[in-house]
Amino acid sequence: MNIDSIRDGVVLDHIQAGKSMLIYRYLHLDALDCSVAIIQNARSARMGKKDIIKIDTPMELDLDVLGYFDANITVNIIRGGELVEKKHVEPPQRLVNVIRCRNPRCITTAEEQLDAIFLLSDPVRHTYRCAYCDTATDKTFPDVRT
Amino acid sequence: MPRHLIDITDLTVGEIDSLIATAENILDNPGAYCDVCARRQLATLYFEPSTRTRLSFESAMLSLGGQVLGFSSADSSSTAKGETVTDTVHTVSCYADIIAMRHPKEGAPFAAAQVSEVPIINAGDGGHNHPTQTLTDLLTIHRERGKLSGFTIGFCGDLKFGRTVHSLVNALSRYSGIRYVFISPLELKLPRYVKEHSLKNRNIPYEQTTELSAVLPELDILYMTRVQKERFFNEEDYLRLKDSYILTPAKLSDAKPDLSILHPLPRVNEISTAVDRDPRAVYWKQVRYGKYIRMALIMFLLGLTPEKETL
Numbered sequence: 001m002n003i004d005s006i007r008d009g010v011v012l013d014h015i016q017a018g019k020s021m022l023i024y025r026y027l028h029l030d031a032l033d034c035s036v037a038i039i040q041n042a043r044s045a046r047m048g049k050k051d052i053i054k055i056d057t058p059m060e061l062d063l064d065v066l067g068y069f070d071a072n073i074t075v076n077i078i079r080g081g082e083l084v085e086k087k088h089v090e091p092p093q094r095l096v097n098v099i100r101c102r103n104p105r106c107i108t109t110a111e112e113q114l115d116a117i118f119l120l121s122d123p124v125r126h127t128y129r130c131a132y133c134d135t136a137t138d139k140t141f142p143d144v145r146t
Numbered sequence: 147m148p149r150h151l152i153d154i155t156d157l158t159v160g161e162i163d164s165l166i167a168t169a170e171n172i173l174d175n176p177g178a179y180c181d182v183c184a185r186r187q188l189a190t191l192y193f194e195p196s197t198r199t200r201l202s203f204e205s206a207m208l209s210l211g212g213q214v215l216g217f218s219s220a221d222s223s224s225t226a227k228g229e230t231v232t233d234t235v236h237t238v239s240c241y242a243d244i245i246a247m248r249h250p251k252e253g254a255p256f257a258a259a260q261v262s263e264v265p266i267i268n269a270g271d272g273g274h275n276h277p278t279q280t281l282t283d284l285l286t287i288h289r290e291r292g293k294l295s296g297f298t299i300g301f302c303g304d305l306k307f308g309r310t311v312h313s314l315v316n317a318l319s320r321y322s323g324i325r326y327v328f329i330s331p332l333e334l335k336l337p338r339y340v341k342e343h344s345l346k347n348r349n350i351p352y353e354q355t356t357e358l359s360a361v362l363p364e365l366d367i368l369y370m371t372r373v374q375k376e377r378f379f380n381e382e383d384y385l386r387l388k389d390s391y392i393l394t395p396a397k398l399s400d401a402k403p404d405l406s407i408l409h410p411l412p413r414v415n416e417i418s419t420a421v422d423r424d425p426r427a428v429y430w431k432q433v434r435y436g437k438y439i440r441m442a443l444i445m446f447l448l449g450l451t452p453e454k455e456t457l
Contacts (some may be wrong), residue, residue, distance in 0.1 A: 105272045107251040111230050116258050121343070132253020133274055134339055 009034075010061060012053040019070055022053035026065050026098065031118040033058065033109060034145065064092040068099075093120050103135040115119055149447055150259040150266045154277040154317045154418065158378035161446070162317070169435070170440035176209065178452045182445055183212030189242035190216035190269075191234065193225060193249040198433060199269050199278065203246045206440035215423060227439060232261045239263045242447055246278075265447040273307035273374075279410050281443060284437040289435065290406040290428055294318070298325040302358055302391050303371035303416060305336040310410040311371060319344040326352035327361050331381070331390045334373070337352045358391050360438050363400045368393075370409045370417055398426070405429045408432055 015023060020038045029036050035056040044050040058079070064071050067089040077085040095118040101108045108130070119129035128137040134139050148324070150156065157165070159379060187357070188207040204214045216238075225234060231249060235258035238245055246267040246420050247255055252274035259266045264384050270276040288294055300317070302312050305328055315336070318324050322430060326345065328336050335354060339428050345352050355361055373388045393407070409429040445451065 020420075093395045103252065105250075107231065107249070107254040107257050107271075110251050111232070111257070113230065114232070129339065130253065132256045133272075134343075136339055137318075 006035075006054055006056045006078055007081045008056075008058050008083055009078050010055045010059060011078060011109055012055075012061075012066070013050070013074045013076055014047065014072050015046070015053065016070050017047070017051055020053055023069055023073075026069065029053070029055065029095050032059075035106070045052035054062065057116040062098070063087070063089050064125055065098050065104060067091045068095050068122065068126075091123065091126050094118070095120075096111065099137060100105060101130040101133060102138060103130065106130060106133040106135060108132055148265045150255075150262070150268075151277050151443065151447065152259055152266065152268045153238075153275050154280045154313045155320075156277070159320050161180050162281070162284060164282060165439060165442045166288050167287065167436040168445070169285050170289070171433075172438045172441050177443060178201040179210055179445075181211040182332045182450050182452050183210035183448065185206060186210075186243045186448060187240045187241070188212055188214045189214075189245045190214060190218075191238060191245060191247040191249075191434040192216065192218045192269075193231070193247070193254070194270070194332060195219060196270070198436065199246075199248065199276075202433075202436045203267075203269065203278075203440055203444075206437050206444060208212060209437070210441055212444075213232070214357065225263070232257050235266070235379050236261045236263075244444060267443065267447065273309050275313050276309040277439065278412075278437070278440055278443065279310045279311050280317050281439045283310070283314050283369070283408060283410070284317060284433060285439045286408055286428060286432040287406070289431070294321045296323040296367035297363055298327065299334070299367040299369060300327040300329055300358075300361055300365040301369045301371070302329040302393075304334045304373045305330040305371070306334040307374055308371040311336065311369065315340055315367065316344045317351055319348055322375065324350075326350070326355045327365065327414060328352060329358050329361060329391070330354075331356060334390075337445075342428060357361055358393075359397060359400070362397065363402065365397075365405060366402065367406045368401070372409075372414050372416055373411065389415065392418065393421055395420050397425065401426070 010012040020040055024038060037054040041049045042052055071089055071091050073089050075087040078081055097116050100116050108116050118137060119126040119131050121127050121129045151422050192200050200218060207214050231254050239262040242264060244265045246269045247258060248269040249271050252272035254271050255266055255268035268275055268277055291297055305311050370393060405426045408429045411429060
């Protein structure tokens with residue numbers, strides 16, 4: 001399968017296989033007016049299989065979103081067809097307005113103007129808890145804070 | 147930035163010990179504290195009904211020579227018009243020197259603390275936290291046992307929605323030599339996050355059981371709780387679980403002679419009124435202590451102390 005190289009843009013590499021659509025959605029890539037390629041189950045010597053996202057325009061990415069969903073992602077910045085920067089992401093200590101609290105008793109579910117704030121509570125297991133009510137996040141929970 | 151009390155861990159162990167010492171001092175010498183908060187105002191914002199906590203805060207402030215204002219239900223505030231909790235608190239923080247608030251939604255005091263210009267005290271947020279009840283419980287345990295370590299404590303009843311249990315476990319986990327026994331129906335077990343955050347992360351062992359009678363003889367402290375109707379979405383579940391544990395004089399026959407029975411109150415029927423006459427029942431003393439620890443807390447958050455010559 002051939003997908004053209006990009007000249008100016010971003011390549012998200014080493015995405016855990018199966019997570020590319022989740023990241024596509026949380027980064028709001030559907031709102032872009034350029035080519036976005038999602039490659040699923042690409043062969044990887046290191047990971048066995050992986051997903052890749054190629055974005056055909058220079059853009060600032062929310063690295064906190066990437067770090068939250070998959071801290072192994074590599075962000076490759078492409079300029080003039082050349083790789084000019086490679087970034088590795090980390091789980092953020094604090095995640096603001098990315099995901100919503102799933103606890104129906106949490107104040108953020110009743111008053112949506114409040115920032116949805118989550119704090120990293122377990123760096124080993126990448127567990128985040130709502131700063132308001134302490135409820136742990138569920139990474140399969142599909143609700144996006146918009 | 148004002149100092150708030152949203153979660154019991156907002157206070158260090160040293161600060162908690164100091165609050166307990168101050169409360170005990172007030173119990174011995176209340177006259178020395180009667181003007182400490184003169185010309186200061188406490189706002190009590192109760193978006194959910196309360197008897198004990200609200201009145202004990204008001205009594206505490208009045209006993210310190212301060213004044214109180216506020217509302218006792220969401221219906222009598224601008225919440226009824228759709229105002230957000232942060233706007234309500236922001237408004238009140240322009241009038242009062244300190245705010246004690248109760249709200250049915252979990253995390254509402256944390257949201258309030260982001261906008262308040264004065265100290266916020268969490269007086270209970272849904273099934274989440276109730277740190278001033280915890281301070282009351284700690285003072286009671288300290289008065290009864292003389293220390294906050296080296297005992298076996300059993301928590302019985304609704305451990306899932308019981309915010310006082312969550313806060314007390316969290317607070318006690320910072321003291322040493324305490325054995326924890328959690329007694330509840332399977333549906334009302336202590337939430338995983340409390341076990342992980344307070345106990346597992348600190349390598350503190352605990353036991354869980356559904357049988358109170360099996361563990362009662364081992365306990366030095368029994369912390370009873372009510373199955374709270376208002377925390378259930380489904381009345382059927384409430385009716386099925388509400389009578390799971392009822393403490394009676396007969397059941398207490400196997401308990402230690404120096405057991406201390408605590409309850410954050412209100413109770414429904416989980417402790418028979420006949421138990422009130424048992425000297426091991428200390429929950430009415432606990433109510434009284436609640437006022438004194440809140441006096442100590444208000445002074446602490448306002449940075450006030452009595453004049454030295456009055457002590």
